Amino acid sequence: xxxxxxxxxxxxxxxxxRHIDKTxxxxxxxxxxxxxxxxxxxxxxxxSVVYSIYNDFFExxxxxxxxxxxxxxxxxKPGVRITCGGATGGYAxxxxxxxxxxxxxxxxxxxxxxxxxxxxxxxxMVKSITFAADPFFEAQLGASPAGSYGGAILWxxxxxxxxxxDMARVVVKNKGNAMNNPDAQSPMEVTVQDxxxxxxxxxxxxxxxxxxxxxxxxxxxxxNEKAAERFSKDPVxxxxxxxxxxxARQAERDDPGESLFPAVRASALAAYxxxxxxDPPSAIHVGEVYDSFSGVEIIxxxxxxxxxxxxxxxxxxDGRADMGGSNxxxxxxxxxxxxxxxxxxxxxxxxxxxxxxxxxxxxxxxxNVTRGIAQSMGGARGAYSVTFVVEG
Amino acid sequence: MAxxxxxxxxxxxxxxxxxxxxxxxxxxxWASMGELSxxxxxxxxxxxxxxxxxxxxxxxxxxxxxxxHDCYVDTKWVEMSGKGKVTVFGQVxxxxxxxxxxxxxxxxxxxxxxxxxRRLSE
Numbered sequence: 486x487x488x489x490x491x492x493x494x495x496x497x498x499x500x501x502x503r504h505i506d507k508t509x510x511x512x513x514x515x516x517x518x519x520x521x522x523x524x525x526x527x528x529x530x531x532x533s534v535v536y537s538i539y540n541d542f543f544e545x546x547x548x549x550x551x552x553x554x555x556x557x558x559x560x561x562k563p564g565v566r567i568t569c570g571g572a573t574g575g576y577a578x579x580x581x582x583x584x585x586x587x588x589x590x591x592x593x594x595x596x597x598x599x600x601x602x603x604x605x606x607x608x609x610m611v612k613s614i615t616f617a618a619d620p621f622f623e624a625q626l627g628a629s630p631a632g633s634y635g636g637a638i639l640w641x642x643x644x645x646x647x648x649x650x651d652m653a654r655v656v657v658k659n660k661g662n663a664m665n666n667p668d669a670q671s672p673m674e675v676t677v678q679d680x681x682x683x684x685x686x687x688x689x690x691x692x693x694x695x696x697x698x699x700x701x702x703x704x705x706x707x708x709n710e711k712a713a714e715r716f717s718k719d720p721v722x723x724x725x726x727x728x729x730x731x732x733a734r735q736a737e738r739d740d741p742g743e744s745l746f747p748a749v750r751a752s753a754l755a756a757y758x759x760x761x762x763x764d765p766p767s768a769i770h771v772g773e774v775y776d777s778f779s780g781v782e783i784i785x786x787x788x789x790x791x792x793x794x795x796x797x798x799x800x801x802x803d804g805r806a807d808m809g810g811s812n813x814x815x816x817x818x819x820x821x822x823x824x825x826x827x828x829x830x831x832x833x834x835x836x837x838x839x840x841x842x843x844x845x846x847x848x849x850x851x852x853n854v855t856r857g858i859a860q861s862m863g864g865a866r867g868a869y870s871v872t873f874v875v876e877g
Numbered sequence: 878m879a880x881x882x883x884x885x886x887x888x889x890x891x892x893x894x895x896x897x898x899x900x901x902x903x904x905x906x907w908a909s910m911g912e913l914s915x916x917x918x919x920x921x922x923x924x925x926x927x928x929x930x931x932x933x934x935x936x937x938x939x940x941x942x943x944x945x946h947d948c949y950v951d952t953k954w955v956e957m958s959g960k961g962k963v964t965v966f967g968q969v970x971x972x973x974x975x976x977x978x979x980x981x982x983x984x985x986x987x988x989x990x991x992x993x994x995r996r997l998s999e
Contacts, residue, residue, distance in 0.1 A: 508911035514944055521949070528949060545908040558946030605905035613904050625898075 486586035486759075491713040491720030492875070493592075494524025494706035495836035500670040500699040500824030502602060509544050509600040509702075510556045516702035516829075517557055517596055524706050525717030528558050531706070532590040536566040537577030537597035539827040542613035545603050553596065563590075570617055570863025571630075571775060572728075573597070574703075574831015575871025579728055581707050591712035597832035598702035610698060617864065619734045631687040631695070631778065633735045633865035637745045638689060638780030645795040647783055649689055653680035654801055655779040656693050656821055662808060663818025665848035670699050670824050680779075694779040696820035703826075703833035721839045725762065725874030727755025733868040743795075746867035749788040749860065753872045756858070757790075760874035765790040769812055769874075771841050771857040773834035775867075776819040782806075786814070789858065789872075808851065816841065816849040831861035835873060842877035912943040915954060926957040 496519025498504070498512050507515075521528060534557070536550035546552065550566035567577040574597050581593040604610040611629065618628040641647045657677060663669035675693065683693040706716075713720040729751035732738050744750040762768045769791065776782040786797040791805075791812050800806060806814040817823040817837045820830065838857040840846045855877045862870040887899040910917060919925040929952035930937045931945035937955060944951050 503909075504911070505909045506911055508909065508913060511912050511943055518944075518949055542904050545906050556942060556944075556946055558949070600909075603906055603908040605907045609904045616902060 486582070486726075488586050488588055489710045490582050490585045490723045491708050491710065492705055492723065492835065492839045493708045493713050493716040493718065493720055494520040494522075494526055495704070495839050496520030496523050497668060497703035497829070497833055497836060498701045499668045500697075500701035500826055500829075500833075502670060502697075502699065504600070504700045507700075509538075509549060509598050510553045512600065512700065512702040513553045513596050513598040513704075514557060516598070516704040517594065520594070520704035520706050523718070526592075526706060526715075530592050530715070531559065531562070531594045533562060533581075533584055533593045534559055534564040535577045535581040535584070535593065535595045536564060537574045537595055537828040537832050538566055539568050539570065539573040539599060540613055542604055542616075543599050543601045543610075543827070545600075549598075553598070557596075568828075569869050571777060571827060572831065572861050572863035572869035572871050573828045574834065575859075575861035575873070576728065576831075576869070577828070578705065578707075578723075578832060578835055578873065579726060579871055582723060582726055585707050585709050588709070592706065592708045594704060594706050595832050596702065596704045597826070597829035599826035599828045600700050601698050601826065602700055607698070617733075623735055628735055628865065629687065630865060631690055634778045634781050634867075635687045635690050636735070637784060637866050638778065640745060641780065641784055641797075642689070645798060647780065647798045649681060650677055651783060651798050651801060652689070652694055652779040653677040655776065655782045656680045658801075658807055659776060659779075659782075659815050659819045660822035662816050662849060663822030665808075666817050666823055667847075668701075668824070669818045669822055670697050670701075671822050672818065673822065689780070690778050694821075696777045696825040697823075699824040699826040699829075701824055701826040701829055703829040703836055705832055705836050705839070718843065719877070721842050722876050723835075723873055724876045725756035725758075725760030725872070727752035727757075727759065728869075728871045729755065730870075731864070731866075731868045733864040735865045738866070744788060745784050746788050746862070746870065748870040749785065749862055749867050749872070752870040753789050753858070753860070756872040756874045760856075760876070762856075762874060766792070766812060768856055769858050770854040771816060771838060771851045772812065772814045772860070773817060773819070773837045774814060774858065774860045775830075775862045775870075776815055776821050777825075777862075779821060781867075782814065782819070785860075789860070808849070813851045816846065816851055831859070831871065834859035834861060835875060838873075838875045842875060913941060916941050926959050927954050928957045929953060930955045 554564040660673040664672040928939035
């Protein structure tokens with residue numbers, strides 16, 4: 486990167502299954518106002534905006550960013566929307582980083598928002614997600630994201646002895662972590678048995694193994710090194726950025742080696758290289774990562790190099806991903822306990838790591854964090870992935 | 878779709894030697910009008926036209942907006958006079974299917990007046 490990129494402000498709304506009292510521009514505005522307040526900034530400090538809004542169906546509008554930009558008072562400034570499935574937030578932050586690092590703009594805001602429950606029911610909501618499946622062969626066969634991730638988990642079970650009880654432990658951890666997060670949608674004391682007894686959706690994923698479906702918004706404000714001095718808090722730096730894509734067809738992958746999510750692996754290695762991270766277990770103090778399904782998080786420990794191939798399940802069983810463990814993963818509750826307002830998710834993850842580094846994470850604070858990762862992914866079986874290394 | 882048949886029950890076609898696949902994306906909504914709900918309720922129940930006013934700078938937003946995009950503070954509901962001036966209008970001669978269907982019951986063509994004045998000083 487030509488210029489160092491700092492996060493100078495973060496803000497979000499509470500996340501809920503339904504904000505029936507708020508439209509998506511209102512949710513966006515509330516998160517922007519919170520982020521400006523956090524930065525000690527005024528809206529006139531913002532030079533450009535990147536909108537992180539995933540699915541036109543959720544906003545009931547084919548160009549939702551149009552209707553937010555003007556209402557935020559950003560008329561006659563640049564604004565652009567990024568949409569990349571579950572990686573929407575990651576790619577939106579990446580787009581904003583390029584605007585800052587290239588010297589194009591001094592201060593750029595990323596606004597992530599989603600209003601998922603405006604779709605009348607969960608079946609139409611999921612159907613609108615499946616509209617992203619390969620339209621030539623796989624959409625007609627009923628391809629779904631849950632099916633693609635379920636297959637990866639089954640492979641992991643067969644080869645490494647991961648069990649449905651292990652998957653349930655991730656749910657217990659993340660919904661438990663959410664109890665320390667006042668903005669979380671699903672703080673819950675659940676047991677392994679509760680998860681195992683919940684209804685099966687796509688083998689081996691029960692309903693409680695699934696990520697949430699949330700409404701809410703998150704905003705972060707990025708600035709170059711010089712501009713960062715204008716704002717009230719110490720800057721937190723984005724020192725590593727990696728992005729990678731794979732085939733989004735479920736039956737057409739040439740996965741190299743042992744990685745089940747090669748795009749995730751590639752994005753993590755690129756981010757580590759940029760940030761100079763050589764030993765992830767000691768260098769990465771906290772992670773906010775894309776636990777779209779419980780078993781996925783177990784695989785992600787391996788993809789991020791927090792442990793070796795096939796060791797993810799031991800990493801979990803040994804409590805290393807827990808609060809108080811060596812590398813706490815998803816202290817916010819992640820996508821299973823915290824929120825999954827898709828466009829907002831990748832932005833919120835960065836905001837949460839920033840709070841951890843600042844020591845502002847309240848009851849979910851991990852001690853002595855100076856470096857963390859945020860990662861989001863989309864498409865079938867992590868076909869798109871963006872990883873950030875964030876440092877104080 | 879050019880016709881109203883359910884595409885799920887329409888066989889694929891071969892046209893000039895190429896396969897064309899029927900499909901339809903249908904998604905139902907209950908889209909929340911959220912903080913703007915009172916605008917619609919006041920019209921229905923009291924025949925009142927409402928805008929929203931910034932307590933700081935006095936700007937009145939119509940269409941209503943629950944915050945002022947200059948001052949970044951919440952606005953308050955105010956009743957509009959119900960009078961306005963049409964500055965320019967155009968008549969839509971060809972309408973999209975959905976609009977045409979909705980309008981058939983009332984009139985033959987849609988007339989949209991506008992552009993509406995978005996922000997009025999009092």
